[in-house]
Amino acid sequence: MSDARIKRVVIVGGGTAGWMAAAVLARALGPAVEIRLIESEEIGIVGVGEATIPQIRLLNPFLGLDENALLRAVNGTIKLGIRFHDWGRLGDRYWHAFGDLGLPLGLLTFHHYWLRSRARSDAPDLWAYSLNAAAAAANRFARLDRVGDTPLTGLRYAYHFDAMLYGRYLRRHSDARSVRRIEGKVVDVQLRGEDGFIEALRLESGETVAGDLFIDCSGFRGLLIEGALKTGYENWQHWLPCDRALALPSARVEPLRPYTQALARTAGWQWRIPLQHRTGNGHVYCSRFISDDEAAAQLLANLDGEALAEPRPLRFVSGMRRQAWNRNCVALGLASGFMEPLESTSIHLVQSGLSRLLAMFPDRHCDPALAAEYNRQTRFEYERIRDFIVLHYKATERDDSPFWRHCAQMPVPDTLAHKLELFRRTGSVFREADELFTEAGWLQVMLGQRIAPARYHPLADGPSAAQLDEFLGQIRALVAHAVSTLPDHARFIEQQCAAPLPA
Secondary structure, eight states, X not given: OOOOOOOEEEEEOOHHHHHHHHHHHHHXXXXXXXXXXXXXXXXXXXXXXXXXXGGGGGHHHHHTOOHHHHHHHTTOEEEOEEEEESSSSTTOEEEEESSOOSOOBTTBOHHHHHHHHTTSTXXXXXXXGOHHHHXXXXXXXXXXXXXTTSSOBOOOOEEEOXXXXXXXXXXXXXXXXTOEEEEOOEEEEEEOTTTOOEEEEEETTSOEEEOSEEEEOOGGGOIIIIIITOOOEEEOTTTOOOOEEEEEEEEOOSSOOSSEEEEEETTEEEEEEEOSSEEEEEEEEOTTTSOHHHHHHHHHHTOSSXXXXXXXXXXXXXXXXXXXXXXXXXXXXXXXXXXXXXXXXXXXXXXXXXXXXXXXXXXXXXXXXXHHHHXXXXXXXXXXXXXXXXXXXXXXXXXXXXXXXXXXXXXXXXXXXXXXXXXXXXXXXXXXXXXXXXHHHHHHHHHHTTOOOSOOOGGGGSSOHHHHHHHHHHHHHHHHHHHHTSOBHHHHHHHHOOOOOOO
């Protein structure tokens, strides 16, 4: 029997996606598989994603990375969640905080008891029961797994970092694990006649790079998955109308916030991401409702520090490839699809794509059954993330601009419509299979954007009014006490992982 094991993996494209793939595959597959990464210094990297979600912290022990050293190398800070401004109505503020909300009681999740309590005019808002939200509001952070000997879980966090520096950090780590980097541009993709598999890539220099499995990290253009294999792209602009972005850095401001800000504008939204030496800013917008010049002016007028560069434009189409795995090619990052960075999912989608690939790692025949299952799981993940992002636009009462009126009136995917209807009628939120966002995430955005459920679960009426008040009061006291013991976020960064000052 011939040996069908994969011996050569070729990655096309560097940046965060390419070097994350190189680092993970080198660590998982070991020296038995040769890994080559082709990139060109002449080809720009998008690199606008500077906020992450907590799952990224699973990579550190797998790759053998020290968290403090990583944050130091990438100008990193801590992210406890996202603060949303002006999404439901002008003047509204709410959190999508990581971590738990309150504590369960009996068979019910916490929020049903909170829904019962909110009938009182003096009832604290939902985020009084979130340790992450309370710590973020106070600009405090420390590594905290649990609140003393109580059942309250500690802080769940992610990172803000310079995406360009993160890619370079992973590149250095990957070089140490014998990933061969090839400088060059791919000018031709050679397909095998009998099955259309990719056989080799020809570079501008004339060099030919052969492989058994190809990973497309070439960005929007999808050099392999689309350029060579003509896989097709599913456009979701009818649900996610924003199609352009402007990005620029500005000077650091105080306080150093441990959270991302997402500020709704007249035809889109603006991000603010605090790094150690600067703030990352961007304006995501819909070109049907605002001109590029107006979008740039709006962004520059709403910085909280001095601009350090001119706005850099980016055009995109929200959606996904019809297949992320086609023949012997797997697309990751922007080559596999694009979801605007409202909930910081871009880097996670690379990470989860790699996790799926390792779980289904093929031989040289790339069994179609494996590819089909990979594509099924990828589609499920993308569609549920899509629904969560669409929720932010659809669930609005703003009517102050044509863009927001359009969003409020647009149809939504059936899967999202079902989830919204269930919550409006019963106050219930159910996580389907292993979709990314938890019940707590859905709950915070729906309530934050003024979706009011008609009722709560009948079992929440079990405790007496006094028992309910005591239960809720104890949780608030635990949260408040825990936050009071935490150091300032800027102080934590300075003491644990401060980057060298720029020259």
